[in-house]
Amino acid sequence: xxxxxxxxxxxxxxxxxxxxxxxxxxxxxxxxxxxxxxxxxxxxxxxxxxxxxxxxxxxxxxxxxxxxxxxxxxxxxxxxxxxxxxxxxxxxxxxxxxxxxxxxxxxxxxxxxxxxxxxxxxxxx
Numbered sequence: 001x002x003x004x005x006x007x008x009x010x011x012x013x014x015x016x017x018x019x020x021x022x023x024x025x026x027x028x029x030x031x032x033x034x035x036x037x038x039x040x041x042x043x044x045x046x047x048x049x050x051x052x053x054x055x056x057x058x059x060x061x062x063x064x065x066x067x068x069x070x071x072x073x074x075x076x077x078x079x080x081x082x083x084x085x086x087x088x089x090x091x092x093x094x095x096x097x098x099x100x101x102x103x104x105x106x107x108x109x110x111x112x113x114x115x116x117x118x119x120x121x122x123x124x125x
Contacts, residue, residue: 002121003117003120003121006113006116006117007059007060009113009116010060010110010114010116010117011054011056011059011060011061013109013113014054014106014109014110014113015054015061017064017105017106017109018052018054018064020102021052021099022050022051022052024101024102025050025066025094025095026047026050028094028097028098029046029094030047032092032094034046034047034075041071044069046069046072049069049072050066051066051067051068052064052066052067053067066095075091075094076091076092076093076094076095076096078090078091078092
């Protein structure tokens with residue numbers, strides 16, 4: 001079957017991509033001048049509250065998730081209390097553009113890793 005070292009190498013590459021992308025999201029938050037106000041209900045600034053998780057299925061990375069406070073989602077979508085259809089709030093998209101710009105790199109990582117797994121599993125021993 002698949003060699004453990006190949007699985008670990010693929011998982012490591014995916015985790016590195018997730019960490020690098022998280023840092024790029026934080027850089028985007030800073031570029032958009034999203035600040036933490038003292039009266040905010042969140043005790044931690046958004047740039048420090050974002051976390052990534054890599055879920056595994058059968059030992060192989062299968063899902064990357066980014067967690068953030070609910071207020072970050074509202075900011076990203078441009079909605080808030082008091083800003084209805086007639087008085088819209090400007091959306092500050094800080095995660096979608098970063099993911100879109102880096103998804104091809106993840107595609108290459110997964111394709112190379114999966115290819116290595118399959119080729120090494122097919123070797124005659």
